[in-house]
Amino acid sequence: MEKLIGNLLYGQSGGPTSIINTSAYGIFIEAFKHKNIINSIxxxxxxxxxLLDDKLIKILDNDTLLKNLLNTPGSAFGSNRFKLKSFDEDPLTYKKILEIFKKYNIRYFFYNGGNDSMDTINKISTYLEKENYKCNCIGIIKTIDNDLPSTDFSLGYPSAAKFIINAALEIYLDDISYKEGRVNIIETMGRNAGWLAASAKLLEVRGVKADLIYVPEVLFDLNDFLNKVEEIYNKKKHALIIISEGLKNNEGSFIFETNSLLDSFGHNQLGGLSIKLANLITSKLGIKTRYYELSLLQRANSICNSKIEQKIAIRLSKFAVKSAINGVNKKIVVVNRISSNPFKYNFKLVDINDIANKERYLDDIYINKENNYINDNFIEYLLPLIDGEKGLLNIYKINK
Amino acid sequence: MEKLIGNLLYGQSGGPTSIINTSAYGIFIEAFKHKNIINSIxxxxxxxxxLLDDKLIKILDNDTLLKNLLNTPGSAFGSNRFKLKSFDEDPLTYKKILEIFKKYNIRYFFYNGGNDSMDTINKISTYLEKENYKCNCIGIIKTIDNDLPSTDFSLGYPSAAKFIINAALEIYLDDISYKEGRVNIIETMGRNAGWLAASAKLLEVRGVKADLIYVPEVLFDLNDFLNKVEEIYNKKKHALIIISEGLKNNEGSFIFETNSLLDSFGHNQLGGLSIKLANLITSKLGIKTRYYELSLLQRANSICNSKIEQKIAIRLSKFAVKSAINGVNKKIVVVNRISSNPFKYNFKLVDINDIANKERYLDDIYINKENNYINDNFIEYLLPLIDGEKGLLNIYKINK
Known part of the structure; x- marks a missing residue:
């Protein structure tokens, strides 16, 4: 089969992760190996x-500079929240895209993003095909929420999880520095999927156990919560609670949107769920609290990036470039786990339609019966993705 | 001079830092070298x-276990907020302390803490002297606030500063991922001293510049602030602002304690200054904001500990143990800077009274004329304490 010869276009979309630029690095270094096929990047x-503004950045073949991508959080090339409409709704945008593809002779297109971005690449590649413009388009998965179907994990999730585990461990160790501590509420991202909050289960790898972990897949009862917190704190004088930002109440709404207990705060006010729960615990139970909204740090912290995730990200990008050169089009590269111990995986190509606009929730098998903690089997899932135990803080324990 | 022979007692006090256990490590490994003098630790x-509860932990001479102290945030041996009264007010407590010192034959006492803790060691050593109980007492400085006088820096500060710089860099990089970003307000600790907030000046080492840095040493005008934020955001569509938790208004009170604009929030409500300022910017200026209370993470994050600080901490502890063995008593070991470039320092012993209960503020020479940023000379002060440039993220910059 004759190979397409021309240039490569890479783009980033949606919320940044601390790994997205590692994916870019993998694409670039592989593409630079095939200069007779891929002339420019x-x-x-x-x-x-x-793209629509004709603002493309030419990537220079300088490995020293490119290696900095491995440490750089954010989306180094700029992201966007642009939602591509259907061709029928907005044909001019599609024509503009084709025009730019032609102008730069783009024959390889890699778009790095989450569900929405996979929808974008799907629409663009379908249009290019219709116009008989040959271009191999491949989606590179990315989202810290881990909510993409068909893949063992989404790039960005393991490093974010590792940050959360270490942050929770640090907060725990700080709190137990005092005989009498506080109720600590750590709020992770994840409006619909609980993968990030669930990661705190892995504190157990260091002999530490969170008291409660709440994920948005199950309903959250405020009164049950308060009773539980009171019971734990009275017993231990410490409490470590991890919550997902998207917890929903028994009516299925985000809590505090409909809760009369908290009218005085007003749901238009800024301030995350952890702050509101902390306020409630202090006012109702009279217990000292601290809240921690991990916010952007969980997706932008690159200092404790998972090395194994970075290795997989680079390999996945290389696999994507090689696949595209071999004629693959309209696919997404996913990670397929073969075994957990030892951790073995390979890459698979799936249809874009399998992922675009679909969400994957935390599996039921990982959530405990009481809906307030995570089962042991989750450790087998996550631990191999964060360098085994070595990725986490080794802590000193006193001999009492 | 005959050396005191007996046992060593080490204690931690006040708020934890990510370096306090490194100080403990230094004390222990040095003391274990002198087993004919220091029999047990x-x-x-x-x-x-x-101590008063007779709860002492015997330290085992196991370097593998002890090395974990270097990664362990919090106060591994437990801290306390116990405020020792004067002998006249509470003679029984002093007698109890002496009793325990005698029971364990404590002849070397190292107390690791901030201003208050130095006051404690001062009182104890004065009492022991009065009772003719020979024991060499030395204070080991610790506080992330960097507000101890007589020393170039306090142990705990450089690593906390490094965390803040990297966190600010990460937040900045995440924000500029989008063409149109937000007003980002990062809140550091430091109720009276601005050293932590000032550390964000060092973003410049990576070619990034915070827009505004506010420290508690100078008064904060809310209207000026809002005008400035509006001007910056309208121009750049991004803003990066670092504030110290302890900002005070023109009347000298903590802001929002007396501000009528914000009565509706109530100052008893939980939620830091950054949240309140973010709410205000959104409601008054209609600009999107994000707030980040770095909270405990800035003092408990040990993953990005400053290696140079850890080296100094270990050396300082060793110097303290050797000094005590040589008869030094009622002193605090401080760091004395000889030069910044290259960074050279030595240790000095100062009287406990020079530090106990005293606060050191961010020097005027570091604060700009407009009271909203930090001068260049601050880089020379802080950079040598955080591994030079290598301690900070190396970021990739696109060529536009």
Missing amino acids: YAMNYGIQG | YAMNYGIQG
């Missing part, structure tokens, strides 16, 4: 929006 | 409170 400056 | 379990 461009990155969109601010995703599709940059 | 004990650590107080929860500081003075543990």
Whole structure:
């Protein structure tokens, strides 16, 4: 089969992760190995929006500079929240895209993002095919939420999980420095999927146990919660609670959107769920609290990036480039786990439609019966993705 | 001079830092080298409170276990907020302390803490002298606030500063991933001293510049602030602002304690200054904001500990043990800077009275004329304490 010869376009979309630039690095270094096929590499400056504005960045073949991508959080080339409409709704945008593809002779297109971004690449590649413009398009998965189907994990999740585990461990160790501590509420991202909050289960690898972990897959009862917190704190004088930002109440709404207990705070006010729960515990139970919204740090912290995730990300990108050169089009590369111990995996190509606009929730098998903690089998899932035990803090324990 | 022979007691006090256990490590490994003089090592379990409860932990000479102290945030042996009264007010407590010192034949006492803790060691050593109980007492400085006088820096500060710089860099990089970003307000600790907030000046080492840095040493005008934020955001569509938790208004009170604009939030409500300022910016200016209370993570994060600080901490502890063996008593070991470039320092012994109960504020020479940023000379001060540039993220910059 004759190979497409031309240029490569890479773009970033959606919320940044601390691994997205590692994916970019993998694409670039592999592409630079095939200069007779891929002549030049461009990155969109601010995703599709940059493409439409004809703002492409030419990538220089300088490994020293490119290696900095491995430490750089954020989306180094700029991201966007542009939602591509259907061709029927917005044909001009599609024509503009084709025009730019032609202008730069783009024959390989890699778009790095979550569910929405996979929808974008699907629409673009379908349109290019219809117009008989040959271009191999491949989606590179990315989201810290881990909510993409068909893949063992989404790139960005393991490093974010590792940050959360270490942050929870640090907060725990700080709290137990005092004989009498506080109720500590740590809020992770994840409006619909509980993978990030669940990661705190892995504190157990260091002999520490969170008291409660709440995920949005199950309903959250505020009164049960308060009773539980009171019971734990009265017994231990410490409490470590991990919550997902997207907890929903028994009516299925985000809590505090409909809760009359908290009218005085007003749901338009800024401030995450952890702050509101902490306020409630203090006012109702009279117990000292601290809240921690991990916020952007969980997706932007690159200092404790999972080395194994970075290795997989680079390999996945290389696999994607090689696949595209071999004629693969309209696919997404996913990670397929073969075994957990030892951890073995390979890559698979799945249809874009299998992922685009679909969400994957934390599996039921990982959530305990009481809906307030995570089962042991989750450790087998997550631990191999964060360098085994070595990725986590080794802590000193006193001999009492 | 005949050396005191007996046992060593080590204690931790006040708020934990990510370096305090490194100080403990230095004390222990040096003391284990002098077993003919220091027979056994004990650590107080929860500081003075543990001493009074006769809860001492015997330290085992196991370097593998002890090395974990270098990664362990919190106060591994337990801290306390016990405020020792004067002998006249509470003679029984002093007698109890002497009794325990005698029971364990404590002849070397190292107490690791901030201003208050130095006051404690001062009182104890004065009492022991009065009772003719020979024991060499030395204070080991610790506080992330960097507000101890007589020393170039306090142990705990450089690593906390490094965490803040990297966190600010990560938040900045995440924000500029989008063409149109937010006003980002990062809140550091430091109720009276601005050293922690000032550390964000060092973003410049990575070619990034915070827009505003506010420290508690100068008064904070809310209207000026809002005008400034509006001006910056309208121009750049991004803003990075670092504030110290202890900002005070023109009347000298903590802001929002007396501000009528914000009565509706109530100052008894939990939620830091950054949240309140973010709410205000959103409601008054209609600009999107994000707030980040770095909270305990800045003092408990040990993953990005400053290696140079850890080296100094270990050396300082060793110097303290050797000094005590040589008869030094009622002193505090401080760091004396000889030069910044190259960074050279030595240790000095100062009287406990020079430090106990005294606060050191961010020097005027570091604060800019407009009272909203930090001068260049601050880089020369802080950079040598955080491994030079290598301690900070190396970031990739696109060529536009």
